[in-house]
Amino acid sequence: MSDYAKPLPRVTALNRPFWEATRRHELCLQRCADCVRFRYPPGPVCPECLSERSDWTRVSGRGTVTTWVVFHQKYFESFAADLPYHVVQVQLAEGPRLTANLVDVPNGELRIGMPVDVVFDDVTPEITLPRFRRAQ
Amino acid sequence: MRLAAQAFKAALDDAGLGKDAVDGLVINIGWPLGVDYDRFAESLGLRLSFAAQSWTHGRFVNTMLQHAVLAVAAGLARCVACVCGVSFIGERQILGGPGDLEGTREEGGTHEENPVYGLTAPAAGAALSAQRYFALYGASSEQLAAVPIAFRKHAMLNPQALMRKPLTLADHQASRYVVEPLHLYDCCLVSDGAAVVLVTSAERARDARKRPVLVGGLQGMRAGRDEFLFGLPGLGIGQQREFRYTPDDEQLLAFRMAGVTQRDIDGLYTYDAFSPLVWFLLERFGFCGLGEAAAWTQGGRIELGGELPMNTSGGLLSEAHVSGWNSIVELVRQLRGECGERQVKDARVMQFATAWGDATIFHN
Numbered sequence: 001m002s003d004y005a006k007p008l009p010r011v012t013a014l015n016r017p018f019w020e021a022t023r024r025h026e027l028c029l030q031r032c033a034d035c036v037r038f039r040y041p042p043g044p045v046c047p048e049c050l051s052e053r054s055d056w057t058r059v060s061g062r063g064t065v066t067t068w069v070v071f072h073q074k075y076f077e078s079f080a081a082d083l084p085y086h087v088v089q090v091q092l093a094e095g096p097r098l099t100a101n102l103v104d105v106p107n108g109e110l111r112i113g114m115p116v117d118v119v120f121d122d123v124t125p126e127i128t129l130p131r132f133r134r135a136q
Numbered sequence: 137m138r139l140a141a142q143a144f145k146a147a148l149d150d151a152g153l154g155k156d157a158v159d160g161l162v163i164n165i166g167w168p169l170g171v172d173y174d175r176f177a178e179s180l181g182l183r184l185s186f187a188a189q190s191w192t193h194g195r196f197v198n199t200m201l202q203h204a205v206l207a208v209a210a211g212l213a214r215c216v217a218c219v220c221g222v223s224f225i226g227e228r229q230i231l232g233g234p235g236d237l238e239g240t241r242e243e244g245g246t247h248e249e250n251p252v253y254g255l256t257a258p259a260a261g262a263a264l265s266a267q268r269y270f271a272l273y274g275a276s277s278e279q280l281a282a283v284p285i286a287f288r289k290h291a292m293l294n295p296q297a298l299m300r301k302p303l304t305l306a307d308h309q310a311s312r313y314v315v316e317p318l319h320l321y322d323c324c325l326v327s328d329g330a331a332v333v334l335v336t337s338a339e340r341a342r343d344a345r346k347r348p349v350l351v352g353g354l355q356g357m358r359a360g361r362d363e364f365l366f367g368l369p370g371l372g373i374g375q376q377r378e379f380r381y382t383p384d385d386e387q388l389l390a391f392r393m394a395g396v397t398q399r400d401i402d403g404l405y406t407y408d409a410f411s412p413l414v415w416f417l418l419e420r421f422g423f424c425g426l427g428e429a430a431a432w433t434q435g436g437r438i439e440l441g442g443e444l445p446m447n448t449s450g451g452l453l454s455e456a457h458v459s460g461w462n463s464i465v466e467l468v469r470q471l472r473g474e475c476g477e478r479q480v481k482d483a484r485v486m487q488f489a490t491a492w493g494d495a496t497i498f499h500n
Contacts, residue, residue, distance in 0.1 A: 041243030070316035075233035
């Protein structure tokens with residue numbers, strides 16, 4: 001049994017390929033098989049052309065920070081030891097934005113526009129969370 | 137429920153009506169924060185031919201008010217009570233954290249919640265937008281303080297307001313962060329309260345005890361990939377595209393319907409759960425240009441006596457969090473000239489609108 005106490009993602013039929021990929025330490029996004037546009041969050045049809053055909057394509061894992069916040073108020077007991085902790089949104093080179101944390105970046109050094117690369121954090125045997133680090 | 141019942145009786149008294157005159161009910165905030173339509177109808181002994189209730193969020197104030205207006209216009213009801221009775225104090229555990237079930241929605245909550253990474257609570261959504269807005273337009277927390285300071289000044293003129301001590305820029309800056317860059321005073325009160333608004337036809341309203349306020353124009357809330365509830369289109373939060381937003385005709389439908397422009401608005405009211413929402417509202421409806429709200433709100437412009445008084449009862453930031461219905465009550469009182477020392481002089485046209493694009497224009 002894992003002693004990881006923080007909330008875990010709800011794995012669904014739609015998002016399962018995303019989480020299976022992160023477990024392999026790959027970042028994959030859903031892409032329309034007809035108009036080849038990436039989309040996130042996962043959905044049953046392409047929001048551009050409504051095609052139901054899609055595949056999951058590995059992406060670069062490179063992106064830039066588009067916004068960030070720092071939590072000072074405790075909402076989750078499981079995050080209490082991390083306070084004050086930050087959360088960022090990262091725009092991937094392929095377009096979609098993911099919410100995540102940065103590793104090894106102190107809150108005082110957070111900047112919009114910071115280039116970042118994905119890293120993988122195996123938080124439980126089943127779940128691996130993508131996070132980001134300063135671009136190397 | 138008790139507060140809602142008392143507000144309902146006060147509204148009937150204000151209109152000079154008995155409860156049997158009410159045949160419609162709309163509720164914006166249901167259980168557990170508020171009371172559901174079926175329980176309210178049963179408890180107050182109402183016989184209804186029209187009832188509607190929205191998802192339990194303050195964003196649906198205009199939506200539900202407009203349901204009432206449309207029901208009367210379509211002949212589905214003669215008089216609709218819009219009832220809001222809320223206990224944020226009793227249910228504060230749903231405002232973020234493990235008790236906030238909606239915030240755990242797959243692929244993110246409606247304020248971009250993502251508890252896997254610790255991102256929770258509506259305040260976080262406003263903080264994500266504020267941070268990016270600050271960076272894009274060179275705005276600052278010091279400038280943002282003008283919003284809660286203005287509304288506190290209004291609350292000090294309102295005997296019903298909860299927060300009546302002066303608020304200074306130094307107080308604002310010294311207050312703790314909730315979710316940086318938002319300070320405590322950028323975040324609304326956690327309070328209990330109730331408000332009731334009665335909607336009927338102009339013809340019936342003429343027989344009421346007090347002078348009615350008329351609805352002149354409306355427009356609905358916006359949704360889609362370019363919309364993030366707590367940020368303007370184009371800001372680039374969540375999956376929003378990035379572009380320079382300017383309000384087009386579609387965004388200004390309510391003005392056109394009412395035959396007015398921004399310059400005719402004598403008072404602007406909004407859902408000020410977090411102070412950045414006031415900036416986004418001003419830019420959404422073209423009261424100022426994109427990126428200009430930070431400077432535009434300085435120097436008392438949104439205060440009583442200023443060019444565009446906003447939330448003159450103190451709003452959610454300083455009067456109470458009655459989900460914004462307190463601001464509908466306030467603008468009705470303003471348009472009737474009942475507001476004493478906080479009365480907007482010669483008030484004729486007022487607007488309730490939100491950062492997510494809905495609006496109702498009222499006039500006397």
